[in-house]
Amino acid sequence: xxxxxxxxxxxxxxxxxxxxxxxxxxxxxxxxxxxxxxxxxxxxxxxxxxxxxxxxxxxxxxxxxxxxxxxxxxxxxxxxxxxxxxxxxxxxxxxxxxxxxxxxxxxxxxxxxxxxxxxxxxxxxxxxxxxxxxxxxxxxxxxxxxxxxxxxxxxxxxxxxxxxxxxxxxxxxxxxxxxxxxxxxxxxxxxxxxxxxxxxxxxxxxxxxxxxxxxxxxxxxxxxxxxxxxxxxxxxxxxxxxxxxxxxxxxxxxxxxxxxxxxxxxxxxxxxxxxxxxxxxxxxxxxxxxxxxxxxxxxxxxxxxxxxxxxxxxxxxxxxxxxx
Amino acid sequence: xxxxxxxxxxxxxxxxxxxxxxxxxxxxxxxxxxxxxxxxxxxxxxxxxxxxxxxxxxxxxxxxxxxxxxxxxxxxxxxxxxxxxxxxxxxxxxxxxxxxxxxxxxxxxxxxxxxxxxxxxxxxxxxxxxxxxxxxxxxxxxxxxxxxxxxxxxxxxxxxxxxxxxxxxxxxxxxxxxxxxxxxxxxxxxxxxxxxxxxxxxxxxxxxxxxxxxxxxxxxxxxxxxxxxxxxxxxxxxxxxxxxxxxxxxxxxxxxxxxxxxxxxxxxxxxxxxxxxxxxxxxxxxxxxxxxxxxxxxxxxxxxxxxxxxxxxxxxxxxxxxxxxxxxxxxxxxxx
Numbered sequence: 001x002x003x004x005x006x007x008x009x010x011x012x013x014x015x016x017x018x019x020x021x022x023x024x025x026x027x028x029x030x031x032x033x034x035x036x037x038x039x040x041x042x043x044x045x046x047x048x049x050x051x052x053x054x055x056x057x058x059x060x061x062x063x064x065x066x067x068x069x070x071x072x073x074x075x076x077x078x079x080x081x082x083x084x085x086x087x088x089x090x091x092x093x094x095x096x097x098x099x100x101x102x103x104x105x106x107x108x109x110x111x112x113x114x115x116x117x118x119x120x121x122x123x124x125x126x127x128x129x130x131x132x133x134x135x136x137x138x139x140x141x142x143x144x145x146x147x148x149x150x151x152x153x154x155x156x157x158x159x160x161x162x163x164x165x166x167x168x169x170x171x172x173x174x175x176x177x178x179x180x181x182x183x184x185x186x187x188x189x190x191x192x193x194x195x196x197x198x199x200x201x202x203x204x205x206x207x208x209x210x211x212x213x214x215x216x217x218x219x220x221x222x223x224x225x226x227x228x229x230x231x232x233x234x235x236x237x238x239x240x241x242x243x244x245x246x247x248x249x250x251x252x253x254x255x256x257x258x259x260x261x262x263x264x265x266x267x268x269x270x271x272x273x274x275x276x277x278x279x280x281x282x283x284x285x286x287x288x289x290x291x292x293x294x295x296x297x298x299x300x301x302x303x304x305x306x307x308x309x310x311x312x313x314x315x316x317x318x319x320x321x322x323x324x
Numbered sequence: 325x326x327x328x329x330x331x332x333x334x335x336x337x338x339x340x341x342x343x344x345x346x347x348x349x350x351x352x353x354x355x356x357x358x359x360x361x362x363x364x365x366x367x368x369x370x371x372x373x374x375x376x377x378x379x380x381x382x383x384x385x386x387x388x389x390x391x392x393x394x395x396x397x398x399x400x401x402x403x404x405x406x407x408x409x410x411x412x413x414x415x416x417x418x419x420x421x422x423x424x425x426x427x428x429x430x431x432x433x434x435x436x437x438x439x440x441x442x443x444x445x446x447x448x449x450x451x452x453x454x455x456x457x458x459x460x461x462x463x464x465x466x467x468x469x470x471x472x473x474x475x476x477x478x479x480x481x482x483x484x485x486x487x488x489x490x491x492x493x494x495x496x497x498x499x500x501x502x503x504x505x506x507x508x509x510x511x512x513x514x515x516x517x518x519x520x521x522x523x524x525x526x527x528x529x530x531x532x533x534x535x536x537x538x539x540x541x542x543x544x545x546x547x548x549x550x551x552x553x554x555x556x557x558x559x560x561x562x563x564x565x566x567x568x569x570x571x572x573x574x575x576x577x578x579x580x581x582x583x584x585x586x587x588x589x590x591x592x593x594x595x596x597x598x599x600x601x602x603x604x605x606x607x608x609x610x611x612x613x614x615x616x617x618x619x620x621x622x623x624x625x626x627x628x629x630x631x632x633x634x635x636x637x638x639x640x641x642x643x644x645x646x647x648x649x650x651x652x653x654x655x656x657x658x659x660x
Contacts, residue, residue, distance in 0.1 A: 025466065050466065056496070058489035061455045065493065068459020071444060072394065073467060076459075092486075095449050096456065103435040104445065105428030106650035109658050140651055164653035 001181040006147075007039040009154035009182045010115075010171065014040070014077065016186065017161045018047050021075060024161065025051045027062055028079025028115075036081055037117060037176040059085050063092035063114070070112040070166075071100065077161065082128050083118040083170065090135075097166040098141030109164040113157070118146075119172035119210050119261055120309055126297035129305075131209075131262035136168045137239045137271065143191055144238040146170040148212035150180040152236055155189030163191060172210040172261075192240030196249070200231035203255040203323045205315065206246060206272065208235040211259045218259075218315035226316070228323050238268055246272075247280055254285035255322040259315045264292030289318040327572070327597035331606035332380075333545030336552075339612045345387050345544050346607060347621050349379035349600050352403045354625040355412055358633065359402070359419060363579045369421050370432050375403030377542075377574035380599035381506050382407035384547035385474060388555045394442040394460040394473040396453030399434045400506075401446025404476055408443045410436070412628055413635035422639035429642045430650060442471070450511075451484030453477060454503075458490045461499035461564075472500040472558045474551075480511030482525055491532040491566065498563035502554045505566065506541060508573045513585040529566035541569030542599040545606070572597070 004012065018024045026040065032054045034041035044052040055062050059080060066078035080086045086093060093114065100110050120129045136144045143165055147153045153171065160167035197212065198219050207215035212234045222228040231249050235241065250256050256276055258269035269290040276288050294308045334342060356374040363372045375382065378400070386395070386407035397404040405415050410426055418425030418436050426436050437445035444460060447453050457475035464471035481487060482505060494501045505525055509516055517523060529536025535554070540546045547569055554565040572594035576583040583591075607613045 025462075053462075056489070056493055058493065060486045061458065061489035061493050064452075064455020064486060064490070065459035065462055068396075068444070068456035068461075068473075069463040069466075070459075071439070071456070072460045072463040074463045091449055091452070092455060096447075096452060100445065101653065102650045103427060103431040104437045104439065104650075105425070105430040107427070107437060107439045109653040111658070143652075164658045 001183055003179050004150055004182050005177050005179045006150045006153045006171065007037045007176045009150035010039045010157050011041055011043065012182065013154040013157040013161070014043060015046065017158060018043070018051065023073060023075045024077065025053060025069065025074055026077045026079065027053050027055050027066055029055055029057055029081055031079055035079065037173065039171065039176065040079065059088035060092050063089035064096060066112045067092060067096045067100065067110060070110045071108050075111045075161065077113045077115060080114060080116040083116040083132055084127050084130050086114065086116055094139050098139050101165065102141060110166050111164045113160045113167050113169050115169045115171060117173045117176065118170045119174050120298060120305065121173035123300050123302055123305060124173065125300040129298035131260060133170060133238055133262060134266060134268045134271070137268055141166065143167045143240065144170070145191060145236060146172070146209040146238060147236055148175065148209055148234050150178070150182045151187070152189050152195070154182050155187045156191070156236060158188045159191050162188070167191070170209060174210045175213065189236065191237045192242050193237060194242035194245040195234045195236055196231065196245065197234050198230070198232040200229040200253070202229045202253055203231070203257060203319050204249040204253045205230050205232045205319060206235060206256060206258045207232065208238065208260065211261055214312045215259055215315055217312045218319065221312065221316050222319050226320060228319060230319055243275065246276070250276060250280050251283045254283055256288045257291060257315065257318045257322050258288065259291035259310065259318070261309060262292055263295060264290055265295055267292050286322050289322045291315055291318045327593045328540045328542060329597055330602065331609055332543045332599070332603040333549070334606050334610055335545065336549050337545050341387060341548065342607060342612065345383045345548065346603050348383035348407050349544065349603065350621050351412065351625045351628060352379045352383065352406050353600055354622070354629045355406065355632070356402060358629045360575065360579050362633070368419050372419070372433050372579045373400040373577065374575050374579060375400055377594070377598065378506050378508060378571045379403055380544040380547050380603065381504065381541050381569050381571060382476070384544045385504055385551045387548060388551050389474065390471070392442055392469070393471050394444055394457065396444050396457045396473070396475045397446040398453065398477055398481070399446060399448050399450070400478065401436055402433070405436045405438065405443055405446070408438070409441045410438045410443060412632040416632035417636040417639050420636040420639070421641060422636055423642045424635070424639040451477065451481040451486045454481070454486040454490035457501050458494050458499060461494060461501040462497065464500055470559060472502060472555055474502045474504055476504050476506060478511065479505060479507040479509060479516040479525065482528070483511070483519055491534065491564070494564040495532045495534045498561060500558040501564045502551065502558050503564060503566045504551065505568045507568050507570045509570070510573060510577070510586065512577045524568070526566060526568040534563060535565040536568070537565070538568040538570065541571035542597050542602060544599060544603045
């Protein structure tokens, strides 16, 4: 396996998909320059400006043009740069992309991938640090994935591009440059398959995206310093969700901690916690504990940022609470 | 704008073109009139925005389109669907929410679509079609298909951000898109003059370096001529155009609207400028039809609408067990 960054892994997936299928195009701001995080680097040179299309800073247009293209025979990838920019295109995402298949009575599918950088990178401040996945998992008709490492970045993007429905692909800024082993060639990770990163017996840690890295550190600390054996599950795909893997772990551990960078209130963890309580109540030996950002816009000041956003310590504390 | 009067323009039209346009207009008129009655009688779920009074625009525009050309439509979309070729029984069944409807009852009045006819959907969101039409144009270009996309929208939509985003992009890329504004002079309840900085909406084309033209949208011949030029230019790679077709809603914003925002006298004046009456004046004057021919057209339309209603009334509702069908695409359904 080659080592490459998360961003390079997405380039690899896109390149392979574009070579295989002429219908794939990429629409986005600045993508012919490689994108903000190099996640489109080199694609223009191979595929040209008819397929790697620099768009005006018109988010509503980027999304709706992707919808129009997807409904008429293409398979567009729409790059929305920072996740907050999708908020200028929520009508197009929620009212058009997500609902078109259903509203038409199944006449059409909308095979598009919405790529956006979420999460926190070095004081990117309130309008460039969001983790808004719950806005998308809430919407019937969308699928949502949030990989945590380069191999999954490639495999999930490939599956998202294969998929016939709109997929929101969240690539966390803080891990875009992180490197790891990536399978060469046609590597795919199916949507709706979670990954057991570390096996354990005392408590189940449920994470995705960048929080999986903190969860990995937390699991090590829990074992080394607190004698707690944590099982870490990287959900990878939020909808569809691999609840079977989640359930089989919690059935054994009886305890669950859900950690995400997003705001705690109404976050994805709230939905997941509710489902665990409803379906696995008899197996639980303690209340489900959630870890998420405090209810404040993400601050610019580094110490304030750390105060709002949960780190490894927060996951460790939550696991101790759940396991006690 | 004062209501235009007098016969419609026939310059550049032949009977082979004008008579089908007239027939389509009459079919829409009869259909929408019956829909208004059915809604008032409580027979239709949801709510309904009719195309009454605007028939010349859809009928004359779609006469230029191939079956595989695209249109995007609005919440006032029944006329566009009929003009693009949707069978009225499937349209009526959709308004009744039936399984036999164009959208299997899942969409209703504001979402009627027929992708096999390039009818990419009515849209419940004002301005929802701008970017979709641009994307369809981009797709046609990429596939070298020679298709064009016509984006129908209203004077209300012209103040949405996506109007500007899509016109700009379509012009930058010279996409095969024609933007047809059905300027019925009211954005829901508000007169366009109160919310647009420019009175002549075609002026807005200048900012996007594309041809813009204001025309009498109640004159089927004028619409046919202007759209013909624009569609030909779009198809031959010359890029988009903006056509501001001035027309008038015979009905309120929706069926049941109390219409407190416009004068009865104004409505009467515009009803006198009815696009069907004006086209019939011209057709008779040209000797292309006589009164009996016209009556036959109306009678055929009445029979068609009655049959559509019968089809809808006798069709079944969707099975509740299928309520979650069509949210996502089953694996393997779309050809790879």
